[in-house]
Amino acid sequence: MATRKPRQTRSKVTVDTIIEAGFIAVASNGTSGTTTRHIADIAGVSVGSLYEYFKNKEEIYDAMAKSFVKEVLDMVKELTPIIVEMELEPLFEMIFYTFRDLLTRDNDRYLICLQYATELKYERYIGQIEMALMEVLMKYMMRHPKYLKVNNLSVTAYISINSSIFNVARHLILPNPQISFDEMVRGLSTMIISYIDAELAKAES
Amino acid sequence: MATRKPRQTRSKVTVDTIIEAGFIAVASNGTSGTTTRHIADIAGVSVGSLYEYFKNKEEIYDAMAKSFVKEVLDMVKELTPIIVEMELEPLFEMIFYTFRDLLTRDNDRYLICLQYATELKYERYIGQIEMALMEVLMKYMMRHPKYLKVNNLSVTAYISINSSIFNVARHLILPNPQISFDEMVRGLSTMIISYIDAELAKAES
Amino acid sequence: MATRKPRQTRSKVTVDTIIEAGFIAVASNGTSGTTTRHIADIAGVSVGSLYEYFKNKEEIYDAMAKSFVKEVLDMVKELTPIIVEMELEPLFEMIFYTFRDLLTRDNDRYLICLQYATELKYERYIGQIEMALMEVLMKYMMRHPKYLKVNNLSVTAYISINSSIFNVARHLILPNPQISFDEMVRGLSTMIISYIDAELAKAES
Amino acid sequence: MATRKPRQTRSKVTVDTIIEAGFIAVASNGTSGTTTRHIADIAGVSVGSLYEYFKNKEEIYDAMAKSFVKEVLDMVKELTPIIVEMELEPLFEMIFYTFRDLLTRDNDRYLICLQYATELKYERYIGQIEMALMEVLMKYMMRHPKYLKVNNLSVTAYISINSSIFNVARHLILPNPQISFDEMVRGLSTMIISYIDAELAKAES
């Protein structure tokens, strides 16, 4: 019943292998098409082993969500020093391309799983990402104080961040997007920057 | 074996009841938690009847997707005459609020099902919505020709539409959004209008 | 999830068949040796059918216990009119032999299951049997008022009933009992009657 | 493969710890709820160690049964010199209370396990207890020859012993017994003694 905490290195590796297998399985079969046997087979372990480390299938999905979120957080943390030094336009482009690289890594694994975010309970951990992004924003504004004057700062940040995330993700998912990724990147940058400028202008009036 | 096309009124009603029940079931149990029995119980018919009208579960989901998309299309068609006469700012606000009303109707039924869009194969029909929106856009520009000059028109349209849809949907889904719906509506309007203005400006230079 | 209440005659029969099969399975394999597949096979239905009528294995065991207890209660109720008219000695003998007949019916089915009483949660329903026996006792004493004078009546009744039940059950279970059933019956009668006499004597002194 | 006989003290201690853990596990989870991991955890050893000392789970249960029976036999042997010198009435009371103390020791461990006697294969060793009790009886009658005249001596002994054992055990098991333990002890004594007297009387006639 109580799943043993992995003490040995061997078991830590097994846990990671299972989570990894979970991503591969969901990416190629969707949530409802993925079975514990699938995951076990891909991980190269027995079904029994799955249950040594995870109380049930749900917990594997949970671990996958945690793992993805951690990866994003690590990425954000690593980029922060560079981010705060950049101008907005190149900054946005850099972020969008980096985000794309993360999502399309390993045959779009994360990207495809993102479509099953609800069933994978990603939402449970999204709060952490939002907090991390807010933190970066704070640091950015410390370094570029003029943006502190932006009207409705929190609204502006909220909308910009959400627009960015979903446009990038959705574009990657679409099989035949009507515009290219590069076009979208430039468009998104333009949109957000002109939005910020507009709110800055409002503030000055 | 071949499921009969419902020609009589009684059958049509049953079919609609089942689709309705499908929405309720998925909204309260998710895709993986919804069984044919669930749907049958909610619809107040026997499981056998389900198969009288639908070849299998998949087809019920398919009909649900079709039904939702049809509703959106009807809404768009109905609004078109009003839309083309409006100025951008009130127009956006009107659209966002109308969209919200659609999604939150019947205890957020459509909104919640939207989270299971992938498993419900919504994507299959999304193209039709995009086409309808493009058509409205065309008509709008016939009536307001100055926007024909917008730089990268298709890119601008694509990004604006996507940003709108996802911001509205996500905001409604979030349990504790950091900003209010009204704030978001005004922000989104500002963002898109300043984006259009920016692209208009580019075009003129 | 929710097991359907059997409305049709057909399903009532199935339920009974499953309970019946449960007794046969436990009698021949013990609690831990009995599987749902076993029961389904013996009942001649599919595993799935088991779960149409019982939420889980536990519930089948529960239904078995209920069914056994009901049988005992029916037996007691049916015998009551005869019981109250008899003298103690032939009464006890009659009861012991009737009880034996019940337990050894159908290849000792009930008797063997009695050994798994704990796992079958019989205890949950034993209270009902005790109440029924007490009721009979009351009626008996209405008809034979001299026993009302017995010293410590409730203690005497408790010990007599328990001694009877366990001696009969255990004797039937033992593979090579040192004494015959007839000897035991006579001994038990003697013991209880002399016990009652002793308590009657105490009361008179 | 062949499990080694524990000759060293350390091994003997481990074996005892495991048997001890077996009792605790069964007492708190029942037979079907007890796993080898449970036992190992309680014993504070690894599952592997279990198999170092016991060929399989069955053997642990077997050792538990043996251990319980040995304890009873030791108790009987130790009490024999006192027993043979006592009069019947105080004797019975003494035995009942001593038996209770054994069963309720360590949070009712033995008592609870007694309910799983069938699955724990206690029966396999019960013969030894009966023999020991018969031996004590013999010695008692050597010392109190008048009881040698009892009619149907073996029947009387059999019924008395069984009535005693089951009444005591069952009373302890019952959550809300209708009579107190003391009342039962006195009642049981009265019953058996009057039974013996009755059989003595019969013999004299």
Add this chain to the structure above:
DNA sequence: CATGAATGAGATTTCATTCAT
């Protein structure tokens, strides 16, 4: 000897689908 990770056979349970009534 001790460990506990790994196994896999087999148990329980679910549920889309069929079909006799």
Add this chain to the structure above:
DNA sequence: CATGAATGAAATCTCATTCAT
């Protein structure tokens, strides 16, 4: 047409046992 009992394939999960370290 409607029903819902019955099905059984396939999923989830358990756990005694083994074996490399």
